[in-house]
Amino acid sequence: MRKLKRYRAFTLVELLVVIAIIGVMVGLLLPAVQAAREAARRMSCGNNMKQLGLGLHNYHAAFDRFPMQSGGTHLNPVWPHHNQKWLSWLVPLLPFVEQQALWEEISNPGFLDDGTPVPPMGPFVWLANYRPWRTTLGTYRCPSDPTVSIGNSYGVNNYAGCIGDTIEGSALGGTNEAGRVTNQVRFRACRGVFVPRNFTGFKDILDGTSNTIAVGELVVSAARLEINNQVKLNQGVGLYDNPLLCSAQVDPLRPRFWANSTNVDPIQSRGNIWNFGIPLHTSFNTIRPPNMENCHVGGDASDGLFTAASRHQGGCHVVMADGAVKFITDSIEAGNQNLPNIPRPGTNPGQASPYGLWGQLGTRNAREVIGESF
Numbered sequence: 001m002r003k004l005k006r007y008r009a010f011t012l013v014e015l016l017v018v019i020a021i022i023g024v025m026v027g028l029l030l031p032a033v034q035a036a037r038e039a040a041r042r043m044s045c046g047n048n049m050k051q052l053g054l055g056l057h058n059y060h061a062a063f064d065r066f067p068m069q070s071g072g073t074h075l076n077p078v079w080p081h082h083n084q085k086w087l088s089w090l091v092p093l094l095p096f097v098e099q100q101a102l103w104e105e106i107s108n109p110g111f112l113d114d115g116t117p118v119p120p121m122g123p124f125v126w127l128a129n130y131r132p133w134r135t136t137l138g139t140y141r142c143p144s145d146p147t148v149s150i151g152n153s154y155g156v157n158n159y160a161g162c163i164g165d166t167i168e169g170s171a172l173g174g175t176n177e178a179g180r181v182t183n184q185v186r187f188r189a190c191r192g193v194f195v196p197r198n199f200t201g202f203k204d205i206l207d208g209t210s211n212t213i214a215v216g217e218l219v220v221s222a223a224r225l226e227i228n229n230q231v232k233l234n235q236g237v238g239l240y241d242n243p244l245l246c247s248a249q250v251d252p253l254r255p256r257f258w259a260n261s262t263n264v265d266p267i268q269s270r271g272n273i274w275n276f277g278i279p280l281h282t283s284f285n286t287i288r289p290p291n292m293e294n295c296h297v298g299g300d301a302s303d304g305l306f307t308a309a310s311r312h313q314g315g316c317h318v319v320m321a322d323g324a325v326k327f328i329t330d331s332i333e334a335g336n337q338n339l340p341n342i343p344r345p346g347t348n349p350g351q352a353s354p355y356g357l358w359g360q361l362g363t364r365n366a367r368e369v370i371g372e373s374f
Contacts, residue, residue: 041143042312045158045217046325048139052159052215053323055096065201066214067092069161069194070277073121081118086125088277089161089194090140097139106132125276128153133275140274144311147220149272156220157274160284160308162213162318164192165359167287168240170279171196171303191353191363193321194283202321206365209321213361216284216308216328217316219291221269225251225258228309229270231280231294233263239297243287243305244337246295256291268300270309284308286362287355289334290316321364334358 059067072087094103106122113129128134135155136148142158149156163170169189187198193205193214205212219229232246239245251259258264273281280296284306296304308328310316315329335356352368353359360368 038144038313045142045144045310045312046317046327048142049159049215049217049317049319049325050323051097051139052093053319053325055093056214056319057323058096059093060201062096065199066193068197068199068277069163069283070196072277073119081112081116081123083122084124085197086277087121088275088282090157090159090282091122091275099137099139102132102135102137122275126154126273133273136274142217142310145220147222149220154272155274156271157282158217158220158271158310159215160218160271160282160306161194161215162192162362163190163194163196163279163283163285164364165286165353165355165362166191167243167285167297167303167305169303170283170285170306171301191366192285193364196277196279196283200364204364205321206367207360207363207370210324211361211368211370212321212364213286213318214321215319216290217310217312217318218270218284218306219309219311220271221266223266223269225260225262225264227256227258227293228291228307229294230258230264230266231269231296231300231304231306232258233265233268233296233299235295235297237297239295239305240303246293246305250293265300268296270294270306279304279306286353286358287334288337289332289358290328290330292330318361328358328361332356332358 056066067089069089070086071092072083072085074082074085091106107120109120110118110122112118112123112127118130122132123130125133133155134153137155140157140159145158166189187195190196193200193212202209221229223230227250232249235246249259249262251257268280271281276282278301280300287305288307290308292307294304294306296302308316308318315327317325318328319325333356335354350366352366353363360366360370
């Protein structure tokens with residue numbers, strides 16, 4: 001009889017064991033791969049912010065001041081086909097962050113999509129039928145935040161200028177007392193590197209450029225009721241004295257989200273219009289720690305509580321006025337915010353910030369001493 005040939009092969013049990021081992025290895029390696037990718041995105045985000053810091057220094061070298069928040073032109077009576085001095089600080093910074101082509105398009109006469117002519121420096125800030133206003137720049141985006149504009153109508157941004165440690169006087173309009181604040185009062189009230197409708201420079205940073213935040217991150221709203229990017233509206237003037245006023249609307253079961261009944265608006269949310277120079281879109285204050293609640297006194301152009309935020313784990317980047325990039329944790333010391341009727345810092349230009357180390361880093365001229373631990 002012929003001998004039967006014997007074929008060597010895996011048994012079913014052996015095959016299942018191999019598949020199980022491969023599955024375990026993938027399960028172990030996938031988090032490491034994701035962590036490595038986020039580390040790369042975080043590094044890229046920090047590089048973007050370093051470029052912003054260099055851009056601010058180059059702008060200051062050219063003009064002996066920083067770009068204005070809520071600046072531009074005011075050419076009556078052709079509203080809304082001019083910008084009404086609502087341009088963010090990110091617009092004049094363009095040629096200093098290698099965006100000369102877009103700057104040339106904005107700074108020269110142009111046209112809306114329907115052929116309507118607009119003057120130099122562009123039309124009103126929320127006209128999405130003007131191509132530059134709906135352009136999203138990679139330099140102004142953090143790779144860790146994939147959110148796109150609501151309806152893809154506007155260009156979005158992840159970087160904001162620091163306006164200090166006060167709510168009052170931080171905006172320029174709306175149905176509240178901020179609409180009656182003069183530029184002189186606003187310059188005293190807003191103690192950050194950026195002051196709406198005012199120029200500032202190195203000469204104004206008496207606390208030292210290495211101790212003063214110039215730029216921080218923000219998260220673009222994805223309309224998911226997240227407290228660090230969707231803004232609770234119409235809190236009233238009581239917010240001036242109590243930064244915890246709107247925290248009662250946070251969902252107790254999901255502390256990073258507003259309760260479902262919270263009054264928010266998808267458009268009136270953080271980072272959705274990069275060229276708009278109101279705090280909602282391009283500023284933050286150093287009152288509540290990073291990634292906490294955002295609240296308005298009134299509507300979108302009113303004063304408010306606007307926090308720095310990011311999609312990074314545990315905190316966000318900031319750019320100091322000397323150009324250094326640092327990572328600030330969510331647990332940074334921010335004073336005793338449970339005290340009612342916290343004084344308004346803007347009422348006394350020399351008053352130390354009541355918001356701890358976080359507030360001190362946000363002020364340019366309060367003469368606070370920053371500890372070596374920072």
